[in-house]
Amino acid sequence: MAPKRSIGVPPPPPPSVPAGRLLSRQQSVGKLKKSSIMSSLFRELKTKLEGSRLQIKLSSRTKKQFGGSAGGKEGLAAFLRELTKRSPFFQQIEEDAQNHAKTILELKAAINSFQTKDMSELIKFQQHMEAILEVLTDENQVLAKFEDFPIKKLETIRAAAALYSKSNLVVSNLKNWEVKSPAAQLLNKFDCYFTKVKEELDAFERTKDEESRNFKSHGIDFDFNIFVTIKELMVDVSSNCMELVLKEWGETKGANDAEKKANKNLLWRAFKLAFRVYSFAGGNDERADKLAKELANEVLCGSSSPPKP
Known part of the structure; x- marks a missing residue:
């Protein structure tokens, strides 16, 4: 049962609403509506404008830093120059x-x-x-x-002189090559030397045209005929080796079969080396041809194929 009210007493007034909230409610239901773009425009403008100011500040600081860095480099360079002046080594250079x-x-x-x-x-x-x-x-x-x-020309003169001196040493070594028994040791020694010189000359041949142009550009007309001389002398020493092998072979006519087989293998080794020298030199002289033919005849004499090394 509802409580009884006193007759003649009015009910209490409703709670008051703040004016601002009341205005907002009135506007929201009037012509004005919540914008769908204002927030996004605000963020865009804020980013653009405040971002620009931030970049300007950063740019300003960066310039100061770069300026300081350049000054630091100049100071360091000056310090190093001073150290250089005081260095006994650089004082001696001066x-x-x-x-x-x-x-x-x-x-x-x-x-x-x-x-x-x-x-x-x-x-x-x-x-x-x-x-x-x-x-x-x-x-x-x-x-x-x-x-x-003229540093480049100085180095070119050095290179040309070194090349000729080294080649001339090879010529001297070949001219004075000692030919003595036993032939097996002679073949080993000459084979090693020939292989070394051949590798070096083959390597130079690949750059010969370039080196020649470089020498000529610095006033040096290099005498490449020294390489022809080296090849001719290689053939001479090879012929000397064949002669010694044939001589020792002739001295073993009365030897047993094992010794003959060993010496026949030596004949074959000498011929193979002579052929390598011939291929390297690009030819033979009459003496080398004669000795190679004689060597081959001795190797093939009494056998259908050359012995294995």
Whole structure:
């Protein structure tokens, strides 16, 4: 049962609503509606404008940092230069540049004007260069202090002189090759030397045209005929080996079968080596042809095929 009210007493008023909330409710139901783009536009503009200000600040700081870094590098470079000046090694380089300036400038002019097709003159000039440069504490450091010093031509002269000197040594070794018994040891020794020289010359042949152009561009007309001489001398030594093998073979006519077999194997080894030399040299002389034919006849005499090594 509902409680009784006192007659003549009005009911309590409803709770009051804040004015702002009331206005909002009134607007939401009026012409104005919640925008579907305002939030996104706000975020976009905020990002663009505040982001730009952020980039400007970062850019400003970066410039300052770069400026500081450049200054640091300059300071470090100055510090290193000062250390270099105080270094005994670089002080000696400075002294070398001053004390030998006249000689180095004369050498510079001599190198620039040097031209030759005479290999003896090439070797002599290279030795003259080395006599001047060997007294320097550090050749590269000292020569770098002389503007436009012909370093490339200097190195080319060295390379050409070294190539000819090495080739000339091979010529000398072959001319003075000692031929003595036993033939087996002689073949071993000559085979090893021939193989080494052949590999080096084959390697050079692959770059010969390039090297020749380089030499000529620096005034050096290199005498490549020395390689022809080497090949001719290889054939000579090979012929000497065949002669000794044939001589020892003739001295074993009365030997037993085992000794004859061993010596026949030696004949075959000598022939194979002679053939390798022939292939390398690109030909034989009359003496080499005669000895090779005689050697082959002895190997094939009394057998249908050459013995195995």
